[in-house]
Structure formats: structure tokens, C-alpha cells
Amino acid sequence: MGIILGNGNVLNQAGELTPMEILVEKGRITAKGETLDREGHEWIDCHGGMISAGLIDAHVHLREPGFEHKETIETGAKAAVQGGFTTVACMPNTRPSIDSVETVTYILDKASEAGMARVIPYGAITVRQLGKELTDFAGLKEAGIFALTDDGVGVQSTAMMKKAMQKAAELGIAIVAHCEDEDLLIPGAALHDGVVAARHGLPGIPSESESIHVGRDILLAEQTGVHYHVCHISAKESVRLVRDGKRAGVNVTCEVSPHHLLLCDEDIPDNLDTNWKMNPPLRSREDRAALIAGLKDGTIDMIATDHAPHTQEEKANGINRAPFGIVGLETAFPLLYTNLVQTGELTLKKLVELLTVKPAEAFKLPYGRLEVGAPADLTVIDLETEKTIDPSTFASKGINTPFAGWACKGWPTLTLVDGKIVYQNV
Numbered sequence: 001m002g003i004i005l006g007n008g009n010v011l012n013q014a015g016e017l018t019p020m021e022i023l024v025e026k027g028r029i030t031a032k033g034e035t036l037d038r039e040g041h042e043w044i045d046c047h048g049g050m051i052s053a054g055l056i057d058a059h060v061h062l063r064e065p066g067f068e069h070k071e072t073i074e075t076g077a078k079a080a081v082q083g084g085f086t087t088v089a090c091m092p093n094t095r096p097s098i099d100s101v102e103t104v105t106y107i108l109d110k111a112s113e114a115g116m117a118r119v120i121p122y123g124a125i126t127v128r129q130l131g132k133e134l135t136d137f138a139g140l141k142e143a144g145i146f147a148l149t150d151d152g153v154g155v156q157s158t159a160m161m162k163k164a165m166q167k168a169a170e171l172g173i174a175i176v177a178h179c180e181d182e183d184l185l186i187p188g189a190a191l192h193d194g195v196v197a198a199r200h201g202l203p204g205i206p207s208e209s210e211s212i213h214v215g216r217d218i219l220l221a222e223q224t225g226v227h228y229h230v231c232h233i234s235a236k237e238s239v240r241l242v243r244d245g246k247r248a249g250v251n252v253t254c255e256v257s258p259h260h261l262l263l264c265d266e267d268i269p270d271n272l273d274t275n276w277k278m279n280p281p282l283r284s285r286e287d288r289a290a291l292i293a294g295l296k297d298g299t300i301d302m303i304a305t306d307h308a309p310h311t312q313e314e315k316a317n318g319i320n321r322a323p324f325g326i327v328g329l330e331t332a333f334p335l336l337y338t339n340l341v342q343t344g345e346l347t348l349k350k351l352v353e354l355l356t357v358k359p360a361e362a363f364k365l366p367y368g369r370l371e372v373g374a375p376a377d378l379t380v381i382d383l384e385t386e387k388t389i390d391p392s393t394f395a396s397k398g399i400n401t402p403f404a405g406w407a408c409k410g411w412p413t414l415t416l417v418d419g420k421i422v423y424q425n426v
């Protein structure tokens, strides 16, 4: 017996929503058609929602092992499916960091116990993410890592980055970079080095602290031939460097977060609420415009949330001492749909691609496509009902978001992973 998703619509090649039923059997999509034979199958009413391939997030922090007070693999994977994400790639800045086969195995076991979203762990580039010694790339690959990154910190040494890229290229693994040159950081700086930091008399985080690493690494990627991916791109100069790198034939991709697309430093409230503190910081209005332009012209390959849960106590430490980071899994699609698609900045088709097939293509994942034969990772989204973002409804332990109270359409109502219903709210 299979499951038919009925009374739903899918995007066609032209980007129009057209009625379509989807049959799911034994974890795969086995048929698509305007009306399918219901005989012997369970029929689920999608209430006119959009049926899409499950969303993919190449950048989340699940905090386990070590920081279970912020999030666990179970709560994070549950937050993922509640947000329509069926695959999430989790970052290695845990304790211990994901720098050993044991920790990779631990995470994969916990994720399959949770039985929610697929969780694909990143391996650390350097041991304990200290930037001093490369991890065992081949061993980590064998254990099942998604790609390599030291996200949370930048790889400071150019020589170390070059060595990492050479080795990763040999093994066919991507190097994914948190771009931040610590030489250019002022301790305690929390906001972008721009008008808002200046108005508050605060030290700022300059755009060059990011873009210098982006430029350096694109040159190294050109040399080594590795697939190089830039995390949470935020500065207009970084976008330009990636655009030029692509033009020059370098194998470079990048992601942008929903918050950098939707907010800029001028939106930060005067009380300096720490839910507006994240790394990289919200940059200027011009940077935000450059990110949207980069999405439109294909320079930016995908949207990734950088879901970074922290506790209320940690976030209550004031703008200088609170940790960087905001949650994103449960608000990404509604926010982007409402504030980029409904406003006419992006088409719905483009938004869905940026969250499905584009990350799948960049990282050669077998997900993200609504095709017969593909794994049945599916998301149904209600594009009509408006609801207000309410952190008390989050499955995540983190409620650190600057978007509480925003009215949005585009809420996921049904999520299937591997043919199993893991979230349903209809």
C-alpha cells in the first residue's frame, strides 16, 4: 500500500502551479498524474497546497554532542521537518567537534533514532577546529560526512587552507568555509562596521573580514581544483568575488541566509535586542541589495538558514557578550515566500529551486527533485493561510529569532522523508 498526495499542485516548467497527485511507495515517488488510481492506497488531502521536493538546508547547527541545552539532534531534526526541510547538513562546532569517525557515527545514529529529517554531518577541516592540524579526511568520508568545514571559525592560516583543499580535491570532498579573517576583528564587536554601530558608538565587524577570505580561497580553489563553497555570504564584495570566480571557471558556490536577504543593519532596533546578533552580522542596505542581485543572476547558488539555536539565558547577556546566531529552520520558507516571492523580487519556482535542486546539484545529493524514481522526500506548503511567527510553537529549543510577530504565508503542512510522514499540520 502506498500514499497518494492528492488535491495539491506542483510547479511546472513555466513556474505555474498545476494540479497533480503524487504516489509514494516504499520510500520512492512511483507515479505522478492529474488523477491517480486510489485503489489500495491511502489518500491524503493536500487542501490545494503546493507539493514540492523536500527542502534541503546545507547549513544548520544541531548542537549535539555537547550543547544539548541549546538543541539536540532530535529537536533540531523535528524543527527541520516542521519547516519543510527533509535534509539538513549539520555543522561540526559541537563538543567534541565532528573531527572523528566516532562523532560522525554518533550523529548518524542519533539522527536515525530521531527518524525525522535526514541529517548529513559536516566533518571538521582541522582537529577541534583549532586550525593547526588537518583531520583524517578519508576516514571521515568513509564514516559518512557531507563535506568539510570549520564553520563557527575561519581557517586563519592560508597554508593550512591550501593543504586542506589539495587533500579534499584528491578525495572529491567539498571545502565549505566560514570566511572570517580574525586579524581584522575587534574583540566584542557585534554589529556590522557601518552606520548603526557608529550611531551606538560600538566597534564594528568590517566586510573585509569576510571578503578577504573569500578572495583568498577562490584563488586557492583555482589552484587546487577543489569544490569550494562559501557559507552565509553577507558582503557585496564577497558576492562580486564569487561572481568573478565563476566567470573565471573556478568551482565555487555559495549560500545566503534568509536573514541577510531580508534584513540590514538599519533594521536593528535601538534597544540592540540580541536576537539581531549573528555572524556574519546584518550588513548595509547596499549589501542586502547585492545579495538579492546575486541570487537573481545565479552568483548565489542556494539559500541555507544557518539555524543557530542559543538559550534565552545566553542571549540575555547583552549585545557585546551574547553569542552570535539565530534560529531559522521553522521560519525560512514562510519568510522568503512572503517577503521575496509575494513582493515580486523572486519567482516561486526560483525560490523552490534555491532550497531544493540547487543545493542538491552543488553537493551531488540524490534529493531535491520531484521525479518518479526519486526518494520520497516531499513537502506540502499552504501558500494561502496567513499566520504570525510565534516562537512558542517552534519544535526547536531555540526561540532566538528577530522575526517573531511577522505575518507570513507559505507554511509547511505536511512533510515526508523517505516516504514516511514526519510532520502533518492539516
Ligand SMILES: NC(=O)N[C@@H](CC(=O)O)C(=O)O
Pocket (backbone or CB within 6 Å): 061, 093, 151, 152, 153, 178, 277, 278, 279, 280, 306, 308, 309, 323, 324, 325, 326
Ligand atoms: N552564525 C552564527 O551566528 N553562529 C553560529 C556559528 C557560525 O555559523 O559561524 C553558531 O554556531 O552559533
Ligand SMILES: [Zn+2]
Pocket (backbone or CB within 6 Å): 151, 152, 153, 178, 231, 232, 279, 280
Ligand atoms: Zn559561520
Ligand SMILES: [Zn+2]
Pocket (backbone or CB within 6 Å): 059, 060, 061, 091, 151, 152, 306, 308
Ligand atoms: Zn553556521
